Amino acid sequence: MTYAPTSNATPQNLPDVADPATAAFWEAAREHRLLAQRCDACGDLRYPATEICPRCWSDSQSWVPIAPTGELYSYVVYHRALDPSMKDEIPYVVGRVLTDDGVVFTVRLDVEPDEARVGMRLVASWNDVTDAVTLLRFAAP
């Protein structure tokens, strides 16, 4: 089976990168920098963003850089396009990535299906889908 990392694929279901609640994340992504939301009161670090802190209920929070490295908690390989919009992308690998700062992301991996291993080290890679949208991915270092 040939599997080309689909760095030029264009997902049809793009997030709203202009949403004020998350615009900073997407702006940094365009510059290939990884951010997470941090509670100004207690330091809780999270993605996706929440309106208030689930730990201390503060509504004061900032977007801060986090280490773009982590390990693969687990992964799946989509062999069927369960939604028709994915039909040109199969097979593709989605990983659950535990970053070194403890934030979990579930995103596409630029890793061949037979090279993915639970526990493998990963580093953020980036997929510039459009001028406005860059999607986070992870790849082997």
Place this chain on the structure above:
Amino acid sequence: MEDIRGKVAIVGVGHSDQGTFPGKSAERLSIEAITAALADAGITREQIDGLITCKSIQGGNADVSVGPLFGMSPKYAQTLDYGTCNFSLHLAVQAILTGLAETIVLVYGANARSSKVNFAAPTPSLEGASGFVHIAGQAGMALQRHKALYGTTDEEFGWFAVSEREWAQRNPLAIFRDPLTIEGYLAKPYLVEPLRREDVTMISDGGVALIVTSAERAKDYPNKPVYILGMAEGTEIIGDRFADFPSRPNIGGTAARIWQNTGFTPSDIDILYIQNPTAVWNLQMVEYYGFAPVGEGGRWVAEGHTRPGGDMPLNTNGGQLSESYMWGWLHMVEAVRQLRGTVEPDRQVPDPELALYCSTMAFFKSAASIIGTSQ
């Protein structure tokens, strides 16, 4: 917890046909199921003073939308989003023991198949844009992790789907009855690796209903009462904030509570039911509830315990993998009929007295009920 043991009983069960029924609403299918459950209990709707409905995936089947077809306004009505029969049953027990109602019908209706609901529509989010869709995605994450940590193989895991199919072949109501061997399973392609199509439920239309009343009243009904002996619940409603979320640790708390509340142990259970949109639910729950040690669920099922003739019959209706989609509701119907001793002879487990039914609301909640033939 207040001792609820033996105070409430299931006195009627019923369901509609299972399959594809274009033009029939979830509410209409609910009424078909209620009609069958009333007939089974030997009563009319006038003897019902409580209605608990379970919503369909599209949001229909609320009490206020079933009511106009039910044609009556019982003094108690309630709706749960994802009752899986367990949460709904627990609510009924509470309502009866507190006097809110005396005899309650619980019902689920769904027409998601004929309505062609897209269960894999991506959300406009980073995950959605990454193609992480359908419950098979997160369930597959849990299984892949299990395989890596414990060495679980496809051949071991496949026995959940294979043994459910063996039961389904003995169940005339089951939609999927073609033979499935472990070799046949392994020859099937992956859907969302490590899951195959056979590991994931297929959507179907239908309705299921149960009638529940106090143990005192239950003695006047024609069927042997099936008593609720214990119940427990747990949640992870905080959501996906920790790495181990796909393994659903909240189930472990529910399992500990059901054994503690009842004093029973897994070896007391004669028949086991696990609501299962995917076979990963079987794997997780046989471990959390203590039928197999943590990490050993795959090897345990491959030993044949859950198959017809095995020592821990599991989902004797064929489960959601082979019978139909009904969110676990038909699991409870089957448990009641097995305890009454009234299923087809080639499927009947010899003289079962205790059944455990385990279910979950996706990754967020879990519930368990133990039901039995004596108080």
